[in-house]
Amino acid sequence: MRVLRLGMAQLNFEVGAIDANLSKIERALAEAKRLNSELVIFPELSLTGYPPEDLVLKPRFVQANLDALAAVTAMTKDIAVVVGFVDRSDDLYNAAAFISDAKIQGVFHKQILPNYGVFDELRYFRPGRKEPEVILYGDVRIGVTICEDIWSPYGPMAAYSSGQVDVVVNINASPFAQGKQLQREKMLSTRAADGSLSIAYVNMVGGQDELVFDGSSVVYNHFGELIGSCGRFSEEVTSFDLFLPERFRKRLVDPRGNYRFEQCRLNEIRVRRTVSPVSDPHLDSYHLYDQKRHVIRPLIYHGQVSQDSERGYLASLPSKVDLGYFDASESYPAIVLGTRDYVEKNGFESVMVGLSGGVDSALVLTVAVDALGASRVKAIGMPTRYSSTASVSDAVEICKNLGTDFELVSIDDVFQSYLDLLASHLGESPGGITEENLQSRVRGTLLMALSNYQGALVLTTGNKSELATGYSTLYGDTAGGFAVIKDVPKTHVYELCNYRNQLAGYDLIPKSILNKPPSAELRPNQRDDDTLPSYDILDPILFRLIDLDMARSEVIELGYDPETVEKVASLIDRSEYKRRQAPPGVRLTNKGFGKDRRFPITNGFR
Numbered sequence: 001m002r003v004l005r006l007g008m009a010q011l012n013f014e015v016g017a018i019d020a021n022l023s024k025i026e027r028a029l030a031e032a033k034r035l036n037s038e039l040v041i042f043p044e045l046s047l048t049g050y051p052p053e054d055l056v057l058k059p060r061f062v063q064a065n066l067d068a069l070a071a072v073t074a075m076t077k078d079i080a081v082v083v084g085f086v087d088r089s090d091d092l093y094n095a096a097a098f099i100s101d102a103k104i105q106g107v108f109h110k111q112i113l114p115n116y117g118v119f120d121e122l123r124y125f126r127p128g129r130k131e132p133e134v135i136l137y138g139d140v141r142i143g144v145t146i147c148e149d150i151w152s153p154y155g156p157m158a159a160y161s162s163g164q165v166d167v168v169v170n171i172n173a174s175p176f177a178q179g180k181q182l183q184r185e186k187m188l189s190t191r192a193a194d195g196s197l198s199i200a201y202v203n204m205v206g207g208q209d210e211l212v213f214d215g216s217s218v219v220y221n222h223f224g225e226l227i228g229s230c231g232r233f234s235e236e237v238t239s240f241d242l243f244l245p246e247r248f249r250k251r252l253v254d255p256r257g258n259y260r261f262e263q264c265r266l267n268e269i270r271v272r273r274t275v276s277p278v279s280d281p282h283l284d285s286y287h288l289y290d291q292k293r294h295v296i297r298p299l300i301y302h303g304q305v306s307q308d309s310e311r312g313y314l315a316s317l318p319s320k321v322d323l324g325y326f327d328a329s330e331s332y333p334a335i336v337l338g339t340r341d342y343v344e345k346n347g348f349e350s351v352m353v354g355l356s357g358g359v360d361s362a363l364v365l366t367v368a369v370d371a372l373g374a375s376r377v378k379a380i381g382m383p384t385r386y387s388s389t390a391s392v393s394d395a396v397e398i399c400k401n402l403g404t405d406f407e408l409v410s411i412d413d414v415f416q417s418y419l420d421l422l423a424s425h426l427g428e429s430p431g432g433i434t435e436e437n438l439q440s441r442v443r444g445t446l447l448m449a450l451s452n453y454q455g456a457l458v459l460t461t462g463n464k465s466e467l468a469t470g471y472s473t474l475y476g477d478t479a480g481g482f483a484v485i486k487d488v489p490k491t492h493v494y495e496l497c498n499y500r501n502q503l504a505g506y507d508l509i510p511k512s513i514l515n516k517p518p519s520a521e522l523r524p525n526q527r528d529d530d531t532l533p534s535y536d537i538l539d540p541i542l543f544r545l546i547d548l549d550m551a552r553s554e555v556i557e558l559g560y561d562p563e564t565v566e567k568v569a570s571l572i573d574r575s576e577y578k579r580r581q582a583p584p585g586v587r588l589t590n591k592g593f594g595k596d597r598r599f600p601i602t603n604g605f606r
């Protein structure tokens with residue numbers, strides 16, 4: 001029985017930080033050697049981080065990544081490595097190197113470049129067109145693919161499924177989206193069973209601007225069964241015995257993936273196996289077919305273990321309204337990781353949140369504390385004459401629960417000075433939206449001043465429903481550096497709060513915050529549903545117009561009120577300019593505002 005002791009390095013690489021990434025690889029190799037791994041696989045573009053975007057247009061950057069590759073090569077005297085890098089020859093390629101014996105044994109170019117959703121790879125790379133190659137690592141036949149390559153049964157997987165490969169290594173930088181892991185597992189299981197080959201899928205972890213990489217690396221056997229997995233949202237270097245039993249008979253009787261008619265010859269690259277193979281004579285092949293080595297770990301974030309089932313996404317909380325796949329137990333840690341990495345990778349010691357006593361800022365504050373710890377988070381209350389006393393007491397209570405500092409700065413005098421100044425110029429007090437938005441702008445100005453003085457990053461609190469409809473004040477509550485819940489519809493804001501309270505085992509986010517009607521408190525008795533449809537009506541319409549790209553008429557045909565649909569659709573169109581000026585934030589859905597949805601501001605289509 002052939003066995004390959006495989007190391008999976010599911011690590012958080014930083015875009016552009018080539019030296020730091022190299023040091024991380026060096027430490028991972030030391031750990032992998034300690035675990036007796038023979039071959040360690042690293043994620044896509046580990047050396048540069050993903051996505052490197054226009055950094056790769058700088059020749060010096062590409063050269064630095066090649067220098068780092070040479071340094072990795074020198075580290076492989078007694079271990080084999082697959083690592084992602086930017087290759088440069090006639091053009092640039094998104095590439096993987098198989099390195100062992102201090103030598104680059106083979107270079108694989110990504111053949112299928114994703115250029116949809118958040119991906120722009122055709123802007124930077126040329127698709128690989130080399131004949132498929134297989135590494136003969138001793139007696140183990142290894143194919144190498146890069147992320148998108150494996151999503152198609154064509155491309156390199158067609159050749160690798162021809163019976164000449166035992167295991168396909170697939171290195172990834174696959175960003176999190178709600179429900180994505182189920183999609184990945186279905187696809188990988190199919191690919192493995194159809195090709196009668198094992199698949200080792202290693203993914204990046206960590207936040208990069210709007211993207212969050214969730215790790216969730218997995219290994220499948222040639223029956224398409226999951227035989228191992230790494231944690232979600234956490235770094236780890238694991239070692240794994242991949243048993244490679246005889247597959248010949250399965251291929252003869254298995255109707256799937258009959259590649260007998262394909263003309264396919266893989267070029268072979270023979271590589272000395274530097275470490276003696278692991279073998280266990282007591283395991284017969286029947287037993288091995290049955291073996292399931294689930295290395296499934298519980299969901300962990302910020303040192304706390306979820307009380308949910310082992311695999312977060314199985315414990316799906318059904319959404320009250322239909323907004324597509326949503327599971328708070330995977331989205332919450334994604335937001336925490338995205339926020340932590342944005343703050344830390346951009347060098348901020350602390351963050352600041354304008355805390356109103358409303359649910360949005362309560363959730364953002366809670367995420368910030370989970371991401372960074374209470375001592376690095378400060379809440380600022382800035383009431384005016386329109387703020388209710390309950391709002392201030394709710395803000396105080398949540399800060400007490402979270403252990404954060406709360407500072408109260410009344411802005412009413414400043415607000416009044418602005419009104420007086422404007423009145424002296426206009427001849428009357430402005431009133432209406434002008435007066436309402438002034439309060440928000442005073443808050444934004446104050447938060448930015450405190451940020452300048454204290455060096456803390458301001459977290460904004462707008463949710464996806466507000467962003468979609470433009471229900472926010474430009475240079476007011478949109479002022480700040482990172483928009484933590486920008487891809488969370490208001491309905492899910494409540495579900496995330498409830499999820500977090502369940503984890504805490506008590507009302508960490510006080511019930512009074514969750515139960516009050518949403519209000520911007522910019523005029524007496526103001527409520528969001530004075531201006532917008534109630535969120536249980538608004539969110540499903542937004543989901544269909546935005547996430548599903550449906551036309552107004554199609555949404556109306558589904559039975560939604562025509563007047564409401566028309567109003568919502570024009571709010572979406574009219575507020576594109578506001579979204580363009582909004583800060584970046586964590587992307588959770590397949591249609592986040594940002595790279596996923598690029599709409600013209602000036603737009604005559606209705």
Ligand SMILES: Nc1ncnc2c1ncn2[C@@H]1O[C@H](COP(=O)(O)OP(=O)(O)OC[C@H]2O[C@@H]([n+]3cccc(C(=O)O)c3)[C@H](O)[C@@H]2O)[C@@H](O)[C@H]1O
Binds near residue numbers: 472531
């Ligand atoms: N196409 C375009 N391209 C570039 N700029 C454009 C533009 N259209 C308008 N504008 C500009 O944008 C301005 C209007 O935008 P803006 O000033 O934001 O004001 P606006 O969108 O009219 O009002 C903000 C709304 O957000 C609500 N709200 C909800 C929740 C929280 C908060 C809060 O602040 O705490 C506020 C508030 O009650 C109000 O209904 C115009 O005066 C114009 O200068």
Ligand SMILES: Nc1ncnc2c1ncn2[C@@H]1O[C@H](COP(=O)(O)OP(=O)(O)OP(=O)(O)O)[C@@H](O)[C@H]1O
Binds near residue numbers: 382383520
């Ligand atoms: N009194 C206040 N003190 C501090 N910040 C405030 C205050 N009022 C509003 N803000 C800031 O402006 C943001 C926008 O207000 P908004 O009312 O939309 O959100 P919220 O109060 O958190 O939640 P909800 O919309 O459910 O009431 C708040 O999240 C908060 O950051």
Ligand SMILES: NC(=O)CC[C@H](N)C(=O)O
Binds near residue numbers: 114146149151173175
């Ligand atoms: N980096 C990539 O090629 C990512 C594309 C891929 N389909 C994914 O998101 O998983």
